[in-house]
Amino acid sequence: MTSSTENPLQFTVQVLQPSQYQELKRTIYEIINVSFRSDDSWTNDRAFVNVNRIPINGEAEFDARCAEPNALLCAFDGDQIVGVIHILAQRNEALLNCLGVSPTHQSRGVGSLLIRESVKHIQENMPTIKEALVHVFESRHELTTWYVRMGFQDKGEVIPFPHGDILIVDEAPLAVLRYPIL
Structure with missing residues (x-):
């Protein structure tokens, strides 16, 4: 583990190493997919798309995108993964994507903790990155x-x-939100 951070809510965040990722990837896929597909999730995208965020035929692509210099951070409640965020380095920007929090842990600070820890990871480990975006x-x-x-x-x-x-609507434009990395 290269990074482990605690917060007052007792959740920990870890930057996963490749061996940890291989061991936990099924759980990671499940967290990401359920957070975007479940009726219990306030972040679900079912009104826009008709597939899982990480479809079975897309797992190899996601696995490759988790390799360095990119990073995958997981939030844990004890030894249970309850949240995930992926950092994809692109030139002088880092795309924060696949932010997923288990519906049972949403609105408890897990997502904001993952965002803060992602920004911190970028500041400490990705010196060429000037902005994070979503x-x-x-x-x-x-x-x-x-x-x-x-x-x-x-x-x-x-x-x-x-x-x-994969859209089930005519169009679904994406807003690009930016976070300056200082």
Whole structure:
């Protein structure tokens, strides 16, 4: 384990090493998928797409994207994974994606802890990164508001959803929210 941080809520966050990832990846896929597909999750995207966030045929691609210099952080409640976030380094930016929190642990500070620890990891380990960014369905105002409270800036930047073949709506543009890395 390269990093382990505790918070007052007793959740810990770890940057997973490749061996840990291999051991835990099924649980990681499940956390990510349930957080985006469950009716119990306030972050579900079922109104926009009709597939799991990490479909079975996409697991190898996700596995490859978890290799260095990228990072995968997991939040634990004891020894149980309750949250995940992926950092994808791209030139001087880092895309924070696949932020997933188990519906049983949502609204308990796990997501904000993962965001804070991701920013800290970028600051300490990715010196060329100047901004972290997230993509949020533009119509999901409650998610945009949450990220803005976390320190992200919404400057009105919008991009098309890159996987139009899985949309169940005509279009679902993504708002690009940016967080300056100091």
